Amino acid sequence: MYETGVNNLYFHVPFCRSKCLYCDFNSYAGMEQVIPRYASTMELELKTWAIARPWSLGRSHISSIYFGGGTPVLLGAERVRKLLEATRASFEVDAAPEVTVEANPGLIDKESLEGLLQAGINRLSVGVQSLDDKELRLLGRIHTASEARAALGAATSAGISNISIDLIYGLPGQRVETWRNTLEEAISLSPAHLSAYALTLEEGTPLAEAVRSGLLPEPDPDTAADMYLMAEELLSSAGYEHYEISNWARPGRECRHNLDCWHGRPYLGLGAGAHSYVASYRFSNIRLPLEYMEYLESGRRPQRMIAPGLGPWGDAAREGLPIDTMEHITERTAMAETMMLSLRLSEGVLADDFARRFGRPVYEVYGKEIEDLIRLGLVSGDGQGIRLTPRGRLLGNQVFCRFFT
Ligand code: SF4
Structure with missing residues (x-):
């Protein structure tokens, strides 16, 4: 019923320069000082998996590696290189894997991108979100539209040809015209891949709170639908293939990492709060970075994990794997x-x-x-x-x- 081994590794880097106003991801501002320790801990987790090799992981052949976040470029090229080296020492890796790193404008330049390229990355996913400064401020992004343009220019000059741009639409008060401008300019920058997601107002975020209290207007679902249709029309006229609800690519440039997930193939996530799907189990790591690091470094489980119970969860805990929650996926699910x-x-x-x-x-x-x-x-x-x-x-x-x- 399930595929054996994994083809896909994900490294979660849960640190950001500051927290965007719409974001409820597992990411933290003001913790950058722990990044060296955190990178070493992810290496340790990788080795722990390689030694334990529970379930069918021994049959893994990695063809896609993804550094997501948070803000993984905060790792820097040298730590990315070490993690890729540790991956090759722990698993069989394809001769030409897709290696993606998510990047935030304002934190990358030609030199840092050249370093990442030399470290082994070959795909860059840039969180542009909008090319309108007012909208970027509304979202609480740390960058301006011109910094986003500069980041994309730097990526091209550094020699990265496989570039993806992330955009968000359906913002409170957003006009269809500004969305059209963002789309047209994004297309003119000619990325290999483009994702466009409708904004979700996540409970507890400052943006959701501003809408709830009437400071900002409620996003209009009909306008968001018009924006989606506009993206479909403009991107397909520009030769992009609409291969997934929210994703467009030049032929052959679909994101391998995401395709594997949508095809229901197994993947292994490393880092605090990272999710995995292996051998019909879906599980997630200890969510808080400090707790995740302390557990892997000391082997001492957080109090709530003292009695891990029986079955695969207990096996994993005994092997020292930082798994916090686990769910068996039945055939029906x-x-x-x-x-x-x-x-x-x-x-x-x-x-x-x-x-x-x-x-x-x-x-x-x-x-x-x-x-x-x-x-x-x-x-x-x-x-x-x-x-x-x-x-x-x-x-x-x-x-x-x-x-x-
Ligand atoms: S950069 Fe990404 S992960 Fe970090 S706060 Fe903003 S949206 Fe969240």
Whole structure:
């Protein structure tokens, strides 16, 4: 039922220069002094996994490595190089893996990017978010639009050809015209890949609080839908392939790391709060950076982890792995997740792949749900498989929840 080994490693670097106003990720400002210790701890975690090799990890062959955050460029080139070296010493690694690092404008220049390139990265994902200074201030980003342009210019001059840009739309009070300007300028910068996500107002963030208290207007979902359709139109006219609900790429430049996740393939996450999916278990590491480091360095478990219980969770804890929460993914859940993740992709759920993985045709397992969704005009289906219609792409969450009931 599940694939053995992992192809995909993720390093989580949960430190930021300051906290953006919309962000509820596991990331912390004001802790940069612990970065050297944290990088050594991730190396230690990597080695611990390599020695323990629980479940089927011995059969891993890594083809994608992703440094995400937080702000992973704060690691610096030398620590990235050491982590890549430790990865090669711990796992079999593809001759030409995709190695991505997320980068924030304002914190990178040509020299630091040349260093990262020499350290082994070959793909840069730049958190531009907007090319409008007013919107960047609203989001609490540390950079300006001209710093974002400079960062992209520096990446190109450093010789990085595989560049992705992240954008956010649907901000409180955002006008369609400023979104069009951001999109048109982003396209003119010719990145290999572009992601555009609708803003989610996460509870407890300053931005959500400002909207709740009436300081900022509630984002308008109809305007956000218009912005999404505009992105579809402009990006496809510019030759980008819309391969996933929120992602566009030049042919052959799709993000390997994300594709693996959407295809439901196993991945191993390292670092504080990192998530993994291995051998039909989904688990996450100790979330707080200091607690994560103390555990790996001393082997002393946080109090709430003293009685880890039986089964794989207990095995992992005994091996010294910093796993905090673990969930067994039943076959029924794995099927529903496959529907949700594959439908995000333009290729959709491939009928043959589903049958090979679960031993049953998708139309037999989800006949009723698929019939209803086709009637509502949200998905289309044929012998090849099932995919979202343009209307379904706008109402993805309403489609996905059908498979979890
Ligand atoms: S840079 Fe990214 S992770 Fe850090 S606070 Fe901003 S949105 Fe969150």
